[in-house]
Amino acid sequence: RIGLVESPNPFVETKLVSMYAKCGYLDDARRVFEQMRKRNLFTWSAIIGACCRERRWREVVKLFYLMMEDGVVPDHFLLPKILQACCHCGGMRTTKLIHSLAVRCGFSSSIRVSNSILAVYARFGELSWARRFFENMDERDRVSWNAIISGYCHQGQSEEAHRLLDTMTKIGIEPGLVTWNILIASYNQLGCTDASMELMKKMESFGINPDVFTWTSMISGFAQNNKRSQALDLFREMLLAGVKPNGITIISAVSACASLRSLQKGLEIHSYAIRIGFIVDMLVGNSLIDLYSKCGELEDARKVFDIVIEKDVYTWNSMIGGYCQAGYCGMAYELFMKMRESDVPPNVITWNAMISGYIQNGDEDEAINLFQRMEKDGKVKRNTASWNSLISGYLQLGEKDKALGIFRQMQSYRVSPNSVTILSVLPACSNLIAANKVKEIHGCVFRRNLESELPVANSLIDTYAKSGNMEYSKSIFDGLSSKDIITW
Template sequence: MAIMHRSFQSSPDAYANLIEMCAHDRRLKSGKLLHAHLIINGLARLTSLATKLITFYAECGQTSDARKLFDKIPKTNVHPWISITRAYTRRGNYQEAIDVFCEMQVEGLGVDRYLIPSILKACGHVLDQETGKKIHCLCLKKSFESDVFITTSLVDMYSKCGQVDKAKKVFDGMLDKDLVALNAVVSGYSQKGIAEEGLRLVEDMKLIGVKPDVVTWNTLLAGFSKKGDNLLVSKVFELMSYDGIEPDLVSWTSVISGLVQNFRYDEAFDTFKNMMKQGLYPSSATISSLLPACMNAVNLKRGKEVHGYAIVIGVVDDVYVKSALVDMYAKRGFISQAKTLFCKTSEKSIVTWNSMIFGYANHGYCEEAIQLFKQMEREGEKPDYLTFVAVLSACSHAGLVELGKSLFNLMQEKYDISPRLEHYACLVDLLGRAGKLDEAYDVIKTMPMKPDLFIWGALLGACRNHDNIDLAELAAKHLRELEPGSKGNNMLLANLYADIGSWGNVEKLKRW
């Protein structure tokens, strides 16, 4: 093989060029053979070649191999650190990239200006504004604020982290304001629910020659659609036309998605039809955005039509479309159809798994929900907090107390998921249904957050079923504080008083 030729043995530069060629062409097998050759010849630990190999493995998608190599080699300069960090950011392993960057700082290697945009991008994706702020401070100390790539990355990071005021402040300080930075600020405003601020900024920037593009307008459309502001959605369409920009598929999909999120299902279907009249055919994103509008009985027929249309245009195998279809059929109780689609989905996302588990749990197929959760674990899919809400709900309805408690602990110990109110509500409901009312109350007392209506409601319902008047009165008191105008909770307590023959308390509650 040419890469093993003896003439290369004394030429690290030639080896470096070969590694770059393997990386460029994604030739994993050839690159591994070259790596083995370098090891045999004692050259693999040369920092320059090792750095190239780290980049090679990253380009081939082998980030774990890149990290193993990084850990083995001496780090005599900043280049291996840059290579492994970029490897992580390119593959979407953002937290790992941030961790490596922090290690760099501990080692006293300073800040590389060419690496900062990648790390800021990682901070934005994982919403790590604390690390982002520290990097911002380092940039100010190093006088990097004039670097347009760095300042644009800072704007984007703050916007993604919901700190749109800070993003705007950095943007205002930019000497050369560009479209990328403008779009980042506009995105921040839209995510914050104040897209009108973004529109004002766009109009101001047009005056100084920064012209919005279709991405800018689509971001504003998404923001106004999410707020349900039809007037401003129409205005953005008009402004796009005035600027000579035709609304594209993303534009229409944004509007459809916003209408669905605001439960304006008929308008969503009308917009879908209008989009088709404009000669634009839906993408998988359009279909998956529209399907949640088909969850109720009235629109289920439409959902089946959209399903058929997805088959015709060839997007039915898209993971998001399949997940939305599984969710639609499962929520409406068509479990066999949901299961068929689920089983035919080769690339299942966490949304697909959750939709099926929820479908089973919500329609009484508790054992199936639990078995599917176990299958999910066996197949190496990492559950999220919603997965545990679904499986804990299944345990509650099936009366599987010990399994439910075990899963509650597993969520924290194995998957590092902190319990939310939904998880505590499931646990209280699980214990309450089983008659373990004191244990349920102990859970409430030890919660790290304030119990909500669902938690006290679960306890009150359990007290009614198990005739525990003392805890019922306590739960009712908290519910009255949280929901003063509700009559339903008093009715539950009154029924409990009636069950035990305490008619005086029933009359008292009627006068409440």
């Protein structure tokens, strides 16, 4: 109004850009910025910093190139922000350009700039660049070590990461909690739960207590690697240590209970979550619905389902699947129709669950009806599992010929069977009359390269033997590179 913006005043304009940006009005900040005739380092820093706060990473990278075209060189305060953007949008070319710029401008001696460059190289698996850069750094702090250790962990090279941690301690830099957590999480993701347990004990020997992230990594790692009872023991230890779980901890513990069908422990965890005021969000709700459904407690599952406000497809599928498995196909269908009216349409898993539910409960007509409506009404393409649902359902009803008929129909539609299909249909041929059918299925196995899967090979050996063809059975046995007790 008083004419300060119309008459070029870089100082006032820069302050306006900064003010708009800090107040969250990025579009207004950008408008003032673009109207400026002359922009200096402070102006560029203000707009780039604002884009970083709004997580507009690609804009940050574009602004960096515009800045360079404008003849303004970023300083050692701004470069880490641009490198942070590279970290989020995969700007490896930009990172290498900044690396060379930092060397030319003498910024490579800045620990903040060096750590930022190292972090991008490490994050995107450029370990040769990262290691070379790390070794040539004038100064390294705990952040530098965390970055290189994290890089090796992300690439599954936990042993090398562990060696770096040992080197770090030898030269007198004590690893912090973050460093230990990075390595523990890496071992758990690789399934090396014994190594992660040893590492946690080693961490405690250094006087560092596990936090919620350490415990959660351990619990989820053990649960995902079929050590679910131990995962629940760890959850109990965590509570005794006075560490409050987060949502992921609760989900991991409840999922372990669901896999073990341990209703009592699941109830205890649910009760604890309520006592500490934990809000049942979508992800926690999904795990609880899965637990109660698997344990046959459908009323409790439905109560959780009803209180979850934001439902995703997994929420609906868990509840529908629970009803189907328990034989309550009517209730499943009612919920299925509500799902179709909601903003979360049924997916292929939903349709398959409904088909399986009906056919396993003897309602062949409704199962076939859903199977046929799936693509036309539901606009959902049938997959191998859809056909498998019918095949396994017919076999459970003792309808072997119908199961084999569906198998042939499946092939005529050019749908590739998988090992589940083969393992379902082969037992239907285990008699002397079905010898030709076994060969037909074997041909399909050969064409799909499924013979290398040991369970499939074992089933073929068994079925050929039962149908009186020991020669074929022995041939498959002799051709196996590895055998288990079932093969013998």
